[in-house]
Amino acid sequence: MSEEKKVKVHVDKVNKSYGDNHVLRDISLDVMDNEVVVMIGPSGSGKSTFLRMLNLLEKPDSGVIDVDGHDILDPKTNINKVRENIGMVFQNFNLFNNYTVLENITLAPVQLGKMTKAEAEEKAKELLETVGLPDKANVSVNSLSGGQKQRVAIARALAMNPDIMLFDEPTSALDPEMVGDVLEVMKRLAKTGMTMVIVTHEMGFAKQVANRVVFFESGKIQESGTPEQIFTAPKNERLQTFLSKVMHA
Amino acid sequence: MVTKRYKPLLAVMVAFVLAIFMAGTRADAAQKPNYIISTDAAYAPFDFQDKNNQYVGIDMDILKEVAKRNNFTYTLKPMSFNAAAQMVANGQADGIIAGMMINDARKQVYDVSDPYYQSGVAWITKPNSKIKSLSDLKGKTVALKTGTAAANYGASLKDKYGFKVKYFNDTDTMYNDVVNGNTAATFEDYPVIQYAIKNGMKLEVRNPKDLGNGGGVGFFVKKGENALLLQQFNTTLAEMKKDGTYDKIIDKYLNSSQKTFVGEASDNNSMWGILKSNKSAFWKGLVETTKLTVTGIILASLWGLLLGLMGTAQSKFWRGLSTTIIYAFRGLPLMVLAFFIYIGLPGVIGMKIPAFTAGLLTLILNEGAYTGAFVRGGFDSVNVGQMEAARSLGLSHRQAMWKVIVPQGLKMTVPSFVNQFIITLKDTSILSAIGILELTQTGTLIVARNSQGFRVWGIIAIIYLVVITLLTWFSNWVEKKIN
Numbered sequence: 067m068s069e070e071k072k073v074k075v076h077v078d079k080v081n082k083s084y085g086d087n088h089v090l091r092d093i094s095l096d097v098m099d100n101e102v103v104v105m106i107g108p109s110g111s112g113k114s115t116f117l118r119m120l121n122l123l124e125k126p127d128s129g130v131i132d133v134d135g136h137d138i139l140d141p142k143t144n145i146n147k148v149r150e151n152i153g154m155v156f157q158n159f160n161l162f163n164n165y166t167v168l169e170n171i172t173l174a175p176v177q178l179g180k181m182t183k184a185e186a187e188e189k190a191k192e193l194l195e196t197v198g199l200p201d202k203a204n205v206s207v208n209s210l211s212g213g214q215k216q217r218v219a220i221a222r223a224l225a226m227n228p229d230i231m232l233f234d235e236p237t238s239a240l241d242p243e244m245v246g247d248v249l250e251v252m253k254r255l256a257k258t259g260m261t262m263v264i265v266t267h268e269m270g271f272a273k274q275v276a277n278r279v280v281f282f283e284s285g286k287i288q289e290s291g292t293p294e295q296i297f298t299a300p301k302n303e304r305l306q307t308f309l310s311k312v313m314h315a
Numbered sequence: 316m317v318t319k320r321y322k323p324l325l326a327v328m329v330a331f332v333l334a335i336f337m338a339g340t341r342a343d344a345a346q347k348p349n350y351i352i353s354t355d356a357a358y359a360p361f362d363f364q365d366k367n368n369q370y371v372g373i374d375m376d377i378l379k380e381v382a383k384r385n386n387f388t389y390t391l392k393p394m395s396f397n398a399a400a401q402m403v404a405n406g407q408a409d410g411i412i413a414g415m416m417i418n419d420a421r422k423q424v425y426d427v428s429d430p431y432y433q434s435g436v437a438w439i440t441k442p443n444s445k446i447k448s449l450s451d452l453k454g455k456t457v458a459l460k461t462g463t464a465a466a467n468y469g470a471s472l473k474d475k476y477g478f479k480v481k482y483f484n485d486t487d488t489m490y491n492d493v494v495n496g497n498t499a500a501t502f503e504d505y506p507v508i509q510y511a512i513k514n515g516m517k518l519e520v521r522n523p524k525d526l527g528n529g530g531g532v533g534f535f536v537k538k539g540e541n542a543l544l545l546q547q548f549n550t551t552l553a554e555m556k557k558d559g560t561y562d563k564i565i566d567k568y569l570n571s572s573q574k575t576f577v578g579e580a581s582d583n584n585s586m587w588g589i590l591k592s593n594k595s596a597f598w599k600g601l602v603e604t605t606k607l608t609v610t611g612i613i614l615a616s617l618w619g620l621l622l623g624l625m626g627t628a629q630s631k632f633w634r635g636l637s638t639t640i641i642y643a644f645r646g647l648p649l650m651v652l653a654f655f656i657y658i659g660l661p662g663v664i665g666m667k668i669p670a671f672t673a674g675l676l677t678l679i680l681n682e683g684a685y686t687g688a689f690v691r692g693g694f695d696s697v698n699v700g701q702m703e704a705a706r707s708l709g710l711s712h713r714q715a716m717w718k719v720i721v722p723q724g725l726k727m728t729v730p731s732f733v734n735q736f737i738i739t740l741k742d743t744s745i746l747s748a749i750g751i752l753e754l755t756q757t758g759t760l761i762v763a764r765n766s767q768g769f770r771v772w773g774i775i776a777i778i779y780l781v782v783i784t785l786l787t788w789f790s791n792w793v794e795k796k797i798n
């Protein structure tokens with residue numbers, strides 16, 4: 067990576083507790099423009115909480131979070147504006163049940179005045195093409211399989227033309243045969259230079275697309291590095307234990 | 316942030332409420348003094364509706380004569396007896412004439428006229444019954460109507476004379492129980508049973524010369540107020556007794572043919588006859604019930620929707636307010652709320668509220684609270700992921716609510732809405748208590764006149780069922796459209 071790369075997301079010493087449960091402990095992390103960061107770690111280690119903090123679905127108790135130069139913890143920051151540039155994909159898709167596939171994708175751009183309805187629909191059709199679902203525009207979301215739903219959810223996030231995409235275990239709720247399609251879409255997205263922060267248990271995928279892998283455990287980043295460093299020469303003992311479990315599972 | 320969007324709706328509601336309050340305060344421009352007189356809507360022979368649905372009775376004729384001779388006008392407020400008495404005690408009405416017995420407790424609260432009729436509790440059997448004295452009732456069963464003074468009197472003699480009691484909710488059923496020989500006797504206010512007997516009830520009073528708890532019946536005003544009105548009443552009553560007007564009035568109600576008031580017998584002994592001779596009354600009652608139901612449903616739904624939205628607002632204040640309002644108005648019995656608004660509230664805000672307005676407000680607040688609770692529940696039951704997905708795209712809370720949460724939440728509540736509509740229709744009948752002349756009150760008045768409880772209530776029940784069926788069909792049609 068070249069020196070003049072821009073910092074897209076800057077996180078400094080964030081802390082978060084749910085009651086007595088100290089979920090995030092002094093976490094700092096920078097994500098560069100065009101970088102793909104993959105977060106791994108055991109369940110309950112705080113990965114989702116951290117990811118959801120980046121678009122303020124979860125509020126930290128202390129620390130600094132800067133996205134694209136906006137201090138999102140400053141009450142004066144219009145968080146809705148910032149969120150327009152951060153796409154998010156959820157484990158359970160969260161497609162809007164009261165709309166068709168096309169309406170799911172066009173809702174936000176039209177509501178937020180980014181595009182006219184016609185423009186949004188054209189864009190939606192293009193996106194459906196890229197995620198491999200060109201013929202699903204007018205069906206109800208409930209008629210889709212899990213893999214199809216997740217690809218629509220990715221298209222919905224992309225419709226806002228975000229420059230950062232957050233993924234929280236996007237394939238964990240899918241039948242194994244559906245996982246490949248979704249990962250394929252994400253790989254292509256990474257190739258376009260999208261800045262991505264991904265929580266996943268797909269280690270093969272992580273090796274392939276990540277510029278950096280971050281290992282979470284007990285609310286702390288225990289180790290981070292290139293995929294080679296993390297997967298072939300892990301230093302942290304807990305990372306070693308974790309990898310031995312997930313690789314042989 | 317959220318509240319901005321709801322403000323116009325709130326403004327409309329407030330404007331509406333103000334408008335209906337205003338409607339109750341239209342000033343009367345007449346120069347003659349106008350008194351508000353409350354009365355019992357159904358207490359023959361003192362107060363009841365005749366076959367033309369005009370309020371008539373001993374009280375009505377005396378009142379009319381007093382007004383005429385003293386050159387004042389009056390607005391009559393017929394309703395349930397307790398509500399009517401309360402209105403005077405609270406200063407919302409100037410006087411009450413309702414076959415009301417004079418006693419010491421009432422003298423604490425009201426100033427009372429000279430008695431214009433002697434009343435008391437009679438005990439009654441079938442004609443030519445072997446039971447000649449109260450002692451003959453030993454071991455027998457006596458029919459009493461729940462919650463009346465006559466019943467209390469009857470029950471107080473139970474142990475002394477060794478009889479059993481059986482309670483009824485409906486006067487007519489109670490009389491017929493004695494006529495049919497199921498129970499041996501009953502207790503009733505003397506003028507009331509006199510009138511029923513005049514109207515063909517096959518019963519006989521055993522103690523006309525020796526009434527229990529006997530005493531006078533008077534006209535009451537609030538203590539310390541309307542002294543002039545009271546004095547005019549007494550003076551005119553004395554004159555009427557002298558010039559024969561009084562006797563004519565009593566005679567008219569207690570010694571003339573029953574047909575005068577209740578219509579031909581043929582009009583009263585079949586459902587069809589009753590329906591025909593009272594068709595305009597039934598129709599008016601139905602229209603009033605429909606008006607209450609439809610406006611009640613629309614406004615309660617809007618209010619409930621607003622409460623539901625408030626309950627899912629981001630601000631703690633609005634959520635708390637919604638919870639409090641729902642809690643308070645769901646907890647209050649509908650009738651208490653109706654009395655509070657109709658009888659209690661005017662004293663505080665210093666203006667009178669028309670019965671229909673009070674009834675409508677009652678429906679809005681009560682049904683609206685239930686609606687608010689299930690609407691809020693509907694919104695809450697939409698998966699949180701839907702909100703998070705909407706917000707993560709940059710939609711505001713308000714946009715997310717309107718575009719994503721509300722449509723899904725409302726769809727889930729459609730069956731609850733249908734249910735609430737039907738409950739609202741049924742609840743309008745409770746508003747008969749504040750004298751709104753809807754279907755139930757219409758039934759009460761017709762029965763008070765013709766004593767045909769079974770047939771009249773049968774007709775009323777059928778009308779309700781028809782309306783409920785229509786409402787259900789309509790709701791199902793709407794439900795289908797939505798899905």
Ligand SMILES: Nc1ncnc2c1ncn2[C@@H]1O[C@H](COP(=O)(O)OP(=O)(O)O)[C@@H](O)[C@H]1O
Pocket residue numbers: 084087089107108109110111112113114115116
């Ligand atoms: N809304 C919440 N309320 C209370 N505890 C929570 C909440 N969300 C997450 N937690 C707790 O925070 C910890 C981290 O959760 P999470 O970030 O979901 O972990 P991961 O995504 O790594 O599995 C867990 O112990 C979890 O139980």
Ligand SMILES: [Mg+2]
Pocket residue numbers: 113114115234235
């Ligand atoms: Mg998680």
